[in-house]
Amino acid sequence: MWRRVASLSSFLSSYSTSFVAQTASRLNTWESLTTRIAQQANGFIAPKEKTPFITFVLGGPGSGKGTQCIKIVETFGFTHLSAGDLLRREIDSNSADGAMILNKIKEGKIVPSQLTVKLIQKGMESSDNDKFLIDGFPRTEENRVSFEQIIGIEPNVVLFFDCPEEEMVKRLLNRNQGRVDDNLETIKTRLKVFEALSLPVINYYSQRGKLYTIRARGTEDEIFEQVRPIFTAFEACHVSTMILSIQLC
Numbered sequence: 001m002w003r004r005v006a007s008l009s010s011f012l013s014s015y016s017t018s019f020v021a022q023t024a025s026r027l028n029t030w031e032s033l034t035t036r037i038a039q040q041a042n043g044f045i046a047p048k049e050k051t052p053f054i055t056f057v058l059g060g061p062g063s064g065k066g067t068q069c070i071k072i073v074e075t076f077g078f079t080h081l082s083a084g085d086l087l088r089r090e091i092d093s094n095s096a097d098g099a100m101i102l103n104k105i106k107e108g109k110i111v112p113s114q115l116t117v118k119l120i121q122k123g124m125e126s127s128d129n130d131k132f133l134i135d136g137f138p139r140t141e142e143n144r145v146s147f148e149q150i151i152g153i154e155p156n157v158v159l160f161f162d163c164p165e166e167e168m169v170k171r172l173l174n175r176n177q178g179r180v181d182d183n184l185e186t187i188k189t190r191l192k193v194f195e196a197l198s199l200p201v202i203n204y205y206s207q208r209g210k211l212y213t214i215r216a217r218g219t220e221d222e223i224f225e226q227v228r229p230i231f232t233a234f235e236a237c238h239v240s241t242m243i244l245s246i247q248l249c
C-alpha cells in the first residue's frame, strides 16, 4: 500500500495544492514544498502498526523550539518529546546516570547518544500516538546515527529554527525557569557546540531535502504562521491519500 501511494506522489502534489494553497501562499517555495511533502507524507496520522511520523525540531539554544512545539501539539496533535526534558527528568528521578547528565547539562556538553536515544524510544513506546515532535535532538552526527541504528527510522520532517545569536542569548538570560544552563558561561559553550556539532546535522537534512527553515525572530504567533502551512500541507496530503486509497480499493 505505501509503495502504491508513494508512486502517486506527483498526482498528490497537485491535488493537495488546491486544498492548502491559501494557507501556504506565504511560502515562496510552495511548489517544491508540496512535491516534497507528497513524498514525505506517508505515515501522517498513521495507525499504530505503521511507521510513525517523526519531526525533528532543531535550532540553537533559545531559538524557540519548545515554545513552537507547544503550538504544534495544540494545533496538529503531535506528542512532544523534548530530549532536554527527558534528560532533566532522568536527573530528578535519581537514576544512576543522573549525576553525569547533570554535569553535561551544566557544562553545555552533549550526553552520550545511546542514553538519550533510549529515553526517546521509551517515550515513543509509551505513547498511543504515531506523530512525534522530537525537540532538541539530534544535536550531533553521532546522535543522528545512533537514532537511526536504535529506532531504525528516519525523520519525515526536520524543522530548523534559525535565530540570530544575540536574540538567543537575550531570550535564554530571561527564560527564568531556574535552569542550571541558563547562564552566560554555559550559553557561550552551548552556542559553540551548536555551531560545531549541530549545524552539520542540519546540513545533512538539508541535503536530504527534509529541512524546513523557519526565520525564528518575531512574535511567537508570527513564527508559528511559518510553521503552520508545513503541517497543514501534510494533513491535506494525508486526506487526499485516504480518498485515493478508498477510490483504488
Ligand SMILES: Nc1ncnc2c1ncn2[C@@H]1O[C@H](COP(=O)(O)OP(=O)(O)O)[C@@H](O)[C@H]1O
Binding pocket: 059, 060, 061, 062, 063, 064, 065, 066, 067, 068, 171, 172, 174, 175, 176, 216, 217, 218, 219, 220, 223
Ligand atoms: N518569538 C519569541 N520572542 C521572544 N521570546 C521568545 C520567543 N519564543 C520563545 N521565547 C522565549 O525565549 C525563551 C526560550 O524559548 P524556548 O522555547 O525555551 O527555546 P529553546 O527550546 O529553543 O531553547 C523562553 O523564555 C521563551 O518564552
Ligand SMILES: O=c1ccn([C@@H]2O[C@H](COP(=O)(O)OP(=O)(O)O)[C@@H](O)[C@H]2O)c(=O)[nH]1
Binding pocket: 060, 061, 062, 065, 066, 083, 084, 085, 087, 104, 105, 106, 108, 109, 110, 111, 112, 116, 135, 136, 137, 138, 139, 143, 181, 190
Ligand atoms: O539530545 C540532547 C538534548 C539535550 N542535551 C543536553 O541538554 C541540554 C539542554 O537541552 P534542551 O533541549 O533542553 O535545551 P534548549 O535548546 O531547549 O535550550 C543541552 O545543552 C545538552 O547538555 C543533550 O545532551 N542531548
Ligand SMILES: [Mg+2]
Binding pocket: 065, 066, 082, 084, 136
Ligand atoms: Mg527547549
